[in-house]
Amino acid sequence: MASIESAASPLISDSTSVGSTQDQHEPTTPFTTVQDLFEAIDRATGDLLVFTGVSPSDYLEIEHERKRRRRKIRFRRYDSSRRILFITIPTRLHEALHVNIYEAFRDQLVRSGKADSWDTIASTTFRAICGHPGGGGGVDEGEGDSTGGPDPERAGKDDWPTLVIEASVSGSLAGLRDDMKWWFSASNHQVQIVLLVKFERARRTITVEKWEEAEAPPSGPRPGATTTRNAAALRPVLRQTITIAQDPTTNPVSYNVTSGSLVLGFRLLFLRDPGPGEGDFVLSVQELEDYARRVWRKVYD
Template sequence: MTIPAPWRDIGNATRLAQGYAGRRGKEGDSSGGPKPERAGKSAWPTLVIEAGFSQTLAQLRIGMRQWFSTSNHEVKIVLLAKLDGTTSLLEKWEEEIPVRPGATTTRHSLQHQEPVLRQTITITRDTTTDPISYHVTSGALVLSFRLLFLRDPGPREGDLAFSIQELEEYAEDVWA
């Protein structure tokens, strides 16, 4: 998949909590954000990926909520990948502040924003077939351009979609 606009791969760099002296930061498994908006060394990503094999899904969800709050709501999408021997569960969580014409966003409204589960995809590994096959439920994974790049898409730009085939290739790489 080609990212259609300037993008900075932040990787697994640690980010410190904003506005809270001495508060711990977060370190995701992978992350990124738009350039130049999130190009600074201490800039927060707009996308974070958290993967877990030994962690429970509940623990991954706690980490997801921490990403949104610790970043002071600068992180916009958190992808969770819960892995086990035959299944990969992907959850796409978003936190978007509703925008009303003329309204202002306050610290209080940001602190009380709840993340929303926008998409769940299950990928199963079938080891009874030769070669091993992978099955994806619920279609492509779609990431909002506006949340990733902090602007509306321009001509020939749009949401990023990872097809079923791309998700199957991802699964094959994970279990390789």
Template sequence: MLHCILYELFRDQVPTRISTWCTKAATTFRASQDRGEGDSTGGPIPERRGHDKWPTLVIEAGVSESLAQLHLDMQWWFAASNHDVKIVLLAKLDSSQRMITLDKWVEEPLSVGPGAAITATGQSAALRPILQQTITIHRNEETSPISYDVTRGALVLEFGLLFLRSPGSGEGDIIISVSDLQWYAECVWG
């Protein structure tokens, strides 16, 4: 539930006229001798990128898995995919604190100033993961009915990173609202 509902909230907001999104679910991806399997993944349809291309969105969820292990998973996705993965969402459930933490990671050039190394494709030669957004959802059991307090607003997933193109008319970033995140938490705690 920790990753499925979050992915469904995203997928439900992809306009139906955009037929270029492919859900890859928990497909195993390989890099040399290493392999990884995201809990929920997806990206532009394979015909646009090649049959076995990496997803652009990966969601990793952890209940018993530590946040440190989730961070290692996030780093693996960016490095193993040769930076084809563009957004990694980490969803961590801490039952003792009655809290879900959502971390959105993207990559940025290591050096953005004058003289930064640029590859033939126009990208910086060195990228590093950055934590772009952290959202916490607290389960408030002192209210009746139980409520869910969301800090730091809506989750924003950039269209260009997801679809590898600029948005067209009527297209834009995917925004998972505070009320959607409250519903998500309610589903997770069931």
């Protein structure tokens, strides 16, 4: 059973950061017609399709057709400036990757008596805030796999979650990291924690990355420049990387977790300091092993 650590849990000291936007490194398909797009979805064997050349009007037509067909695909992200649409196909394996982590966190909320103070937002569509990187005033939108935030602080119609979980099987970790940066910037830094979960069947591993934001150190004013801001810009920071490896040589099959428990900070989740008896939420090594076992049950040969 998971425990709730005290408020004094330290931050990870050996954090790394991400700078400029990375390439997606995902196979792409040129968009032709809405009918062709849905036929490609029907033929897909993985959990991700990427279409290029999708204009804002094309995107709105695709969105309308999704509703008409009642398809449960997710628009992971639409980038209007690059005219790229990322579509998540919710396979059983894909859903197991993010749902089981979110439910483990949700179970701790229930046990700690805080379920009524949390709003599960799931895969709601969020539109980038205009005037911020990742927004640009277009129709840039994203739909996370699992999301949530404190209630009532983030329970409004236009409120962004504090926690986002994104998973991928056939997509790349670089692509997930690009999504992570979009969530931070498009929300104008209202999103506080992004968990990325990548399944690698050939390596028999699940990688979990926990990203937060921190102030970038000032680089110093340019000669002749005038300082206009005292606060440094926020940047994504990798706080934890956890790898769960399956060992099929043991009987029963075992799962080995490196880098310890997954810690979700109370302050970032609930936007306030913890009170008496409250603290960070911790998914223990045992819980992560159980999580991996449930995920691998969805791997079909």
